Structure formats: structure tokens, C-alpha cells
Amino acid sequence: MKGNEAIAEAAIRAGAEGYFCYPITPQSEVAEYLTKRMPEVGGVFLQGESEVAVGNMLFGAASTGKRVFTTSSSPGISLMQESISYMAGAHLPAVLVNIMRGGPGLGGILPAQSDYFQAVKGGGHGDYRLLVLAPSTVQEAVDLMMLSFDLADKYRNPVMMIGDGMIGQMMEAVEFPEEKEIKRNNPDESDWAVNGAKDRKPRIIKSLFLDPHQLEDNSWLLDDKYEQMKREEVRYELYKVNAKNKLLIVSYGTMARICQTVIDELESEGISVGLFRPITLYPYPMKELKKEAVKKNIKTVLTVEMSTAQMLEDVERSILGKKQIEFFGRTGGIVPTPDEVKSKVLELIKPKKKAKTSEKKKRGKNVK
Numbered sequence: 001m002k003g004n005e006a007i008a009e010a011a012i013r014a015g016a017e018g019y020f021c022y023p024i025t026p027q028s029e030v031a032e033y034l035t036k037r038m039p040e041v042g043g044v045f046l047q048g049e050s051e052v053a054v055g056n057m058l059f060g061a062a063s064t065g066k067r068v069f070t071t072s073s074s075p076g077i078s079l080m081q082e083s084i085s086y087m088a089g090a091h092l093p094a095v096l097v098n099i100m101r102g103g104p105g106l107g108g109i110l111p112a113q114s115d116y117f118q119a120v121k122g123g124g125h126g127d128y129r130l131l132v133l134a135p136s137t138v139q140e141a142v143d144l145m146m147l148s149f150d151l152a153d154k155y156r157n158p159v160m161m162i163g164d165g166m167i168g169q170m171m172e173a174v175e176f177p178e179e180k181e182i183k184r185n186n187p188d189e190s191d192w193a194v195n196g197a198k199d200r201k202p203r204i205i206k207s208l209f210l211d212p213h214q215l216e217d218n219s220w221l222l223d224d225k226y227e228q229m230k231r232e233e234v235r236y237e238l239y240k241v242n243a244k245n246k247l248l249i250v251s252y253g254t255m256a257r258i259c260q261t262v263i264d265e266l267e268s269e270g271i272s273v274g275l276f277r278p279i280t281l282y283p284y285p286m287k288e289l290k291k292e293a294v295k296k297n298i299k300t301v302l303t304v305e306m307s308t309a310q311m312l313e314d315v316e317r318s319i320l321g322k323k324q325i326e327f328f329g330r331t332g333g334i335v336p337t338p339d340e341v342k343s344k345v346l347e348l349i350k351p352k353k354k355a356k357t358s359e360k361k362k363r364g365k366n367v368k
Contacts, residue, residue, distance in 0.1 A: 016095075019031075112306050116281065229282075294322045304336065
């Protein structure tokens with residue numbers, strides 16, 4: 001299946017009952033696919049008049065306790081930031097997918113990873129976080145999409161899955177879990193959802209707290225959830241990491257696949273390089289990265305991204321100056337080639353020796 005269509009089908013099988021969207025390249029196939037599939041399962045498909053409207057539709061639908069989600073790309077996600085902050089502040093579960101394109105501004109429609117800050121640092125206002133997942137294959141996009149709904153419910157918090165335009169447009173073989181009863185949330189069993197106060201007191205879902213002490217209490221309550229995420233939800237993958245490595249690459253998403261190709265080529269040439277791939281970008285696997293990076297055999301850590309060194313900041317925070325850290329990246333929708341990454345790795349492993357200066361020139365008075 002094409003990545004976008006696989007993501008859409010995964011949401012259906014995860015029990016999504018509401019999808020709200022506004023078309024934007026390179027993820028519009030999600031909406032196209034769901035115009036047919038969502039009615040088949042009795043769900044709601046609604047195209048809003050803008051991404052701002054979609055964000056508020058998502059807030060309202062999430063308040064009913066049903067599984068709901070949206071998909072968009074870069075500038076579209078930017079327009080939803082206010083409502084994303086509102087959902088986090090109101091403790092609402094929802095799933096958001098960002099199939100990233102080049103920016104800033106309208107940028108272009110080609111793949112990029114330059115929304116990292118927006119996703120993991122909190123693109124909107126206030127003290128809030130999203131749990132952020134980053135697949136590297138279409139199969140993993142299916143698996144993480146289904147997981148996202150479970151995590152959103154577990155923490156009553158928005159969850160974002162990010163992938164660049166390549167993962168949305170590429171076509172790969174996928175397997176869905178064996179047919180089983182699709183999980184549906186039952187709002188009648190909820191102690192927070194607003195589904196009609198027939199036999200109970202009314203409930204109010206809000207993110208507005210005019211009393212500063214109440215607002216602070218809510219912020220610390222949110223922070224407790226984020227600390228729990230750090231304890232329970234860190235995910236990462238190691239690729240050919242061993243005691244022979246002199247260099248460790250850190251990369252995520254489809255960029256990590258390009259790095260795997262480089263590592264395989266170098267291995268055939270007798271050069272050992274490992275890969276640390278974060279799967280959760282928040283919470284970031286800092287302790288786990290530090291453990292691998294500070295080993296004696298590792299001389300250099302190389303961060304490879306399709307951005308101007310956004311994830312590099314988290315890599316630096318993880319390693320805390322204990323190893324030399326280098327960066328290589330392309331941006332604007334340009335995907336680094338394996339040869340470009342390989343050249344950078346070889347430059348770091350086998351630096352060119354400077355020509356020796358003769359003893360006569362060393363001692364010359366005019367030599368600076």
C-alpha cells in the first residue's frame with residue numbers, strides 16, 4: 001500500500017470513528033482514502049473550511065470520548081497549534097499525523113524533517129508536550145498509528161506521528177494484525193467524556209483556569225504525565241551497533257534507512273559503523289543514546305537529518321559533551337544521498353592528513 005493509504009487503514013482498524021481534515025500535499029491521499037472507508041465503518045468524515053476549523057472540530061469530537069484524528073502537513077499543522085495546546089490543557093486524547101514537507105513558510109511539497117522543533121518542543125503556547133512517534137517504514141507507520149490511539153487514551157493527551165513526504169508517498173508491502181474486533185471507546189464508561197448528562201452531573205471540559213493556582217496545578221498534573229511517558233514509552237532501535245564501531249550515527253525516520261544503506265556499504269569495505277534510531281522523539285531516548293555513545297570504542301557521534309540540525313540539540317543534551325558530535329544534513333526538500341552521507345562518515349573516520357611542513361620552513365622567520 002502507499003504510505004498515506006496504509007496510515008488511513010491503520011486508523012480504521014485501531015477504532016477511529018472520526019476524521020477531520022483539510023487537503024494539503026503530500027498527505028492528501030489519507031483523506032481521499034477515508035472518504036470511502038470511514039462511512040463503511042459507520043464513522044464520521046468531515047472536511048473543514050481550514051486547518052484552524054479542523055483543529056477545533058478535533059477538540060469537540062475528542063471531548064465525546066470517541067477515537068478521533070487528523071492528518072496534515074507542516075503549515076497545516078501550524079494552523080492547528082492553538083487547538084493542539086487547548087487539547088493538551090484539557091486532557092483530551094487525539095491523534096495527529098504530520099507528513100512533513102519543506103519549509104519554512106509555504107516552502108515546497110518535497111520531503112523534509114524540519115518540523116522536529118514544532119513537534120517535540122511544543123509548537124503552541126504553554127507548558128505542554130505531545131508524545132511523538134517517528135516511523136521509518138510503511139509497516140512501522142501502520143504499527144505506530146495503531147499504537148498512537150492506545151497511547152492517546154492511556155495518557156488522555158494528543159499524540160503525533162511524524163513522517164516526511166517519502167513515507168507518505170512510497171509504496172511497500174504491509175501486514176495488518178489478524179482480523180479481530182476493532183477497539184471502540186465507550187463514552188458511557190468514561191468518567192470525563194461529555195456525552196449527555198442524563199443520569200449524572202454535567203461535565204465541563206476546559207483549558208481555561210483564571211485562578212493562577214488552579215492553572216499551576218493543571219500544569220503540574222500535565223507534567224506528571226510527561227514524566228510517566230519518559231519512564232514507560234521510550235522507544236528506539238539499534239542497527240549494527242557493536243564494539244568495533246568507531247562512529248555512531250543518530251538518525252530517525254526514512255533518513256535512518258538511507259543511513260542503514262551507508263552502514264551496509266561501509267561494512268562490505270571493512271569499516272564498522274552503528275546506527276541509533278530514535279522511534280519516540282518525545283520522550284527522547286536520552287539515557288539510552290548516552291549509554292551507546294559514551295562507550296570507549298566510539299570516537300564520534302554523527303547526527304544525520306533532513307533539517308538544519310534540529311534533532312542535534314537533543315543529541316547534544318543526551319551526550320553532554322562526552323564525545324565529539326558532528327552534523328550532516330540537507331533541507332528544503334533535498335534528500336541526502338547515500339554517497340553524500342558515506343563521504344561525511346569517511347571524512348570523520350579517515351581525515352585527510354595535512355602536508356608536512358619542512359623543518360626549514362618551520363624555522364623560517366616569515367612562517368606564521
